[in-house]
Amino acid sequence: MDKEIFTRKELYNMVWSSSFVSLSKKxxxxxxxxxxxxxxxxxxxxxxxxxxxxxxxxxxxxxLLSEDETVDQTVTLQLRVQGNDDSTNDxxxxxxxxxxxxxxxxxxxxxxxxxxxxxxLTTKDKYIYNGTLRTYRDVLDINVSPAGVSRALLLFDVLIxxxxxRGHGIxxxxxxxxxxxxxxxxxxxxxxxxxRVKGEDRYAEYVPTxxxxxxxxxxxxxxxxxxxxKLEAKMADIIAWMxxxxxxxxxxxxxxxxxREQEKLEEERLxxxxxxxxxxxxRYRDLVAAAERWKQAGLIREYVSAVGSADAxxxxxxxKKADWVDPVVAAEDGVLGRYGEKC
Numbered sequence: 001m002d003k004e005i006f007t008r009k010e011l012y013n014m015v016w017s018s019s020f021v022s023l024s025k026k027x028x029x030x031x032x033x034x035x036x037x038x039x040x041x042x043x044x045x046x047x048x049x050x051x052x053x054x055x056x057x058x059x060x061x062x063x064l065l066s067e068d069e070t071v072d073q074t075v076t077l078q079l080r081v082q083g084n085d086d087s088t089n090d091x092x093x094x095x096x097x098x099x100x101x102x103x104x105x106x107x108x109x110x111x112x113x114x115x116x117x118x119x120x121l122t123t124k125d126k127y128i129y130n131g132t133l134r135t136y137r138d139v140l141d142i143n144v145s146p147a148g149v150s151r152a153l154l155l156f157d158v159l160i161x162x163x164x165x166r167g168h169g170i171x172x173x174x175x176x177x178x179x180x181x182x183x184x185x186x187x188x189x190x191x192x193x194x195x196r197v198k199g200e201d202r203y204a205e206y207v208p209t210x211x212x213x214x215x216x217x218x219x220x221x222x223x224x225x226x227x228x229x230k231l232e233a234k235m236a237d238i239i240a241w242m243x244x245x246x247x248x249x250x251x252x253x254x255x256x257x258x259x260r261e262q263e264k265l266e267e268e269r270l271x272x273x274x275x276x277x278x279x280x281x282x283r284y285r286d287l288v289a290a291a292e293r294w295k296q297a298g299l300i301r302e303y304v305s306a307v308g309s310a311d312a313x314x315x316x317x318x319x320k321k322a323d324w325v326d327p328v329v330a331a332e333d334g335v336l337g338r339y340g341e342k343c
Contacts, residue, residue, distance in 0.1 A: 002079040011075055012043045012065045019051050021091065028078040030094040032243070037075055042068045048182075048247075049254030056258045096240035101162055103232045107154055113140055113170055114157045121149045130194055130206035137175030141189035145208035148192050152212070155231055156190060162239055182246035187217040193225075214238060216245075290327040293339070297326035
């Protein structure tokens with residue numbers, strides 16, 4: 001298989017010129033595996049949403065490569081070849097191959113959340129409905145038969161420990177169980193399938209089947225179910241799906257954030273235009289009003305001259321009123337003050 005050797009600087013330039021997903025299609029390594037190499041070689045990588053921002057013409061922050069002689073200075077990557085089983089374009093399948101999941105035969109140092117669920121499912125006061133047990137609020141969401149409790153606890157213990165090992169977590173919100181993966185909360189639950197049977201009194205009954213399914217309750221829902229491969233064998237697939245979906249959700253959220261920001265900027269731009277138009281229109285109205293006042297002052301002066309009154313006091317008073325109304329002179333009147341001012 002063809003190989004290429006990259007220096008630390010060359011790999012830095014490569015990950016800042018193409019996305020990890022694009023590079024994983026060219027080289028025989030998953031995007032997550034390539035990201036781990038960058039971490040190991042102390043190479044800064046683009047933040048989430050980087051390529052989406054570039055697509056929308058937004059500014060992005062580029063982190064410079066620092067000198068570091070303590071890490072590997074070269075890396076060898078294999079090119080993907082046609083027909084290679086590892087060259088699948090499905091990021092979930094590629095990622096699942098990297099996730100190491102070990103299923104013990106029984107619980108070993110179970111997580112505290114599993115211990116809490118075990119107490120609920122094994123208490124003497126447990127309530128069985130349609131042949132199954134169910135946990136309470138703010139406890140791992142499990143609904144299985146008494147015979148399936150041990151398996152359910154083991155599955156959840158493996159899931160939680162693998163999630164924590166990969167930097168994720170578990171939280172409870174509104175009584176429901178969520179996996180916190182890359183900043184995205186994905187509601188999760190473990191169920192045992194039941195089937196409807198005819199009871200002795202002719203009323204339908206539901207009995208557990210021993211078939212488990214793990215559900216990620218979102219839109220659209222995702223379900224992993226016992227089949228030719230049991231859930232134990234699908235645990236890497238489940239976690240890979242959650243991580244890939246979290247990346248998609250983060251990209252979607254970033255796209256929506258950029259879109260909302262663009263809409264807000266457009267609203268602000270239109271509002272600024274509207275305000276400027278209002279200001280300009282008000283200036284025009286003021287201009288027209290001033291012109292009318294100037295014209296009115298001229299008429300008063302012409303009228304006083306035409307009348308030619310011998311009453312000097314009246315003539316003086318009239319001319320002062322003309323100066324008062326004239327926006328050019330803008331004289332202050334002893335009684336009315338300046339034109340337009342409120343007394």
